[in-house]
Amino acid sequence: MTIPKKRRSRYNPTSEDFHKEDFPFYWLARVYGRYSMAMEKRLKKVDLDIPRWRILNILHENGESSISEISVHAIAKLSTVTKTVYRMKEDGLVETSQSSLDGRVTQVAITDKGQQVFHDMHEVTDELFHQSFEGLTEAQIRKLNQVLAKIFDNLPES
Template sequence: MSIPKKRRNRYNPASEDFHKEEFPFYWLARVYGRYAMAMEKLLKRIDLDIPRWRVLNILFENDDSSISEISEHAVAKLSTITKIVYRMKDDGLVETSQSTQDGRVTQVSLTAAGRQAFFDMHELTDELFQKSFQGLTEAQLRKLNQVLANIFANLPEH
């Protein structure tokens, strides 16, 4: 059951009835901002940051990926991901190679050090994850993911 258009006004920043505390993106930004600050503080202990954390997660789950695939999953500009990948290569966390199917495509994979960094970062950030979702059931987390996936699908691609 969707909210009637007339009642959506208080959620719409363009409306006279708008209240920021009722704007879902207000809460998404606040939640992500607080999460990002806590993550940055933790990851700094092992010389990582959120962009590297994101790439390590993508590569661990997908084995090797092209830079454009990483960019798509990270929802980040290709040029930004390219810079991150080459910094990670300099740090010994990933290795790059030319795709066998298309010489214009750069494939990225984790090194042994990258795999170890993946495990280290998750050991370090597990408590934050557990605390973040404290009091929520698995069904609530599943529903939250469904709602966010719907909103994501409604937004235009970059």
């Protein structure tokens, strides 16, 4: 059941009866901000940051990926991902190669060192994941993901 537009006014920042605590993006921003700060603190222990964490997760799950594919999944600018990938290459975490199908495309793969760092980063962040979702059931987490995916799909790409 969707909320009629009239009843959505208190959630809309342009409404006279708006309160920030009723705005879903207020809570999304607060949750993400707190999560990011906690993640950065933990990732420092293994000499990583969130952009590198994202890229390692994407490569671990997807295997070899193009820089463009990584950019889409990380929801980051192509230029930013490109810089991060080449810094990771210098650190020995990833390797790059030219696509055999299209010479303009750079493929990225995780190295053995990158796999080890992937495991190390999950050791230092695992507790945060469990702490974040304490008191929620699997069904609640699944529903949360469904709601967030719907909002994501409703938003324009740029």
